[in-house]
Amino acid sequence: MKLKFWGARGSVPAPGPETNRYGGNTSCVQLTLDDGTDIVLDAGTGIRNLGLTMQHDCTLQILLTHLHLDHIQGLMFFEPAFDPKTELNIWGPEAPEASLEDRIARYISSPLTPIEVRELPCELSFKDSPTTEWEIGSARVQAAAVTHRGPTLGYRITEGDLSVCYLPDHEPALGASLVDLPEEWISGFELAQGADVLIHDCQYSDEEYASHIGWGHSRLTDTLTFAHRAGVKRLVLFHHDPLHSDDFLDAFMGAAVEGWTALGGAPDRVELAVERRCIELSAATA
Ligand SMILES: [Zn+2]
Numbered sequence: 001m002k003l004k005f006w007g008a009r010g011s012v013p014a015p016g017p018e019t020n021r022y023g024g025n026t027s028c029v030q031l032t033l034d035d036g037t038d039i040v041l042d043a044g045t046g047i048r049n050l051g052l053t054m055q056h057d058c059t060l061q062i063l064l065t066h067l068h069l070d071h072i073q074g075l076m077f078f079e080p081a082f083d084p085k086t087e088l089n090i091w092g093p094e095a096p097e098a099s100l101e102d103r104i105a106r107y108i109s110s111p112l113t114p115i116e117v118r119e120l121p122c123e124l125s126f127k128d129s130p131t132t133e134w135e136i137g138s139a140r141v142q143a144a145a146v147t148h149r150g151p152t153l154g155y156r157i158t159e160g161d162l163s164v165c166y167l168p169d170h171e172p173a174l175g176a177s178l179v180d181l182p183e184e185w186i187s188g189f190e191l192a193q194g195a196d197v198l199i200h201d202c203q204y205s206d207e208e209y210a211s212h213i214g215w216g217h218s219r220l221t222d223t224l225t226f227a228h229r230a231g232v233k234r235l236v237l238f239h240h241d242p243l244h245s246d247d248f249l250d251a252f253m254g255a256a257v258e259g260w261t262a263l264g265g266a267p268d269r270v271e272l273a274v275e276r277r278c279i280e281l282s283a284a285t286a
């Protein structure tokens with residue numbers, strides 16, 4: 001299994017000289033299975049660059065956690081979607097008010113975009129992510145509702161003995177302390193438990209979080225506590241705030257290592273997501 005980060009930013013793209021190193025594109029992670037299947041986690045603006053590297057005459061799977069703009073904005077600029085040879089399956093959370101396709105069509109429609117969803121040339125299908133485990137290529141996929149604003153899923157993808165958990169927008173500590181909350185009460189816990197890699201929301205420093213409680217995102221201490229309690233082997237901090245410059249994130253990384261090692265973690269098992277960086281996963285490295 002191989003991971004590649006195409007967008008690690010949250011909320012809104014943040015291009016510019018201050019964010020060059022960590023990247024300014026919003027949420028998009030490519031997960032390539034050992035059988036060659038590509039699973040794309042979210043379709044933020046990072047998916048545009050991913051699309052430029054992809055073959056079109058194949059079946060692609062996009063798993064959307066939710067439909068906030070920073071997770072779907074790149075769909076309109078995903079080159080394979082404009083090729084009739086591409087079969088594109090888009091999975092996402094169910095919502096009572098409208099189908100996944102109709103909710104995405106609120107973005108891909110006039111006057112926001114020059115075309116309608118039905119006009120995309122690829123062979124396109126929309127599917128509600130099942131509540132029971134299902135298969136994509138050689139992987140088993142699990143989805144579960146997690147604490148964020150609006151219907152939001154987290155995912156766990158398992159291939160062989162290796163598993164990756166993706167929780168980009170998540171506030172498990174909302175109204176509670178993660179230190180002593182029973183496991184079964186912690187949002188996303190089952191998805192993350194024992195994962196080889198956990199990609200998790202860490203939008204705020206502890207100081208910033210005080211004025212952002214209930215916004216749907218995590219502070220550093222909560223992300224570290226969540227990952228520690230879930231017993232993950234490697235933690236990747238994700239969904240960087242658009243206001244966080246490269247210099248800020250360098251310092252944030254220092255605080256993350258300090259907090260992680262204080263919990264008993266190894267310093268090389270926590271990192272910040274960096275756009276275009278890859279993580280190769282094999283039984284040996286895990
Ligand atoms: Zn987001």
Ligand SMILES: [Zn+2]
Nearest residue numbers: 066068148169
């Ligand atoms: Zn969100």
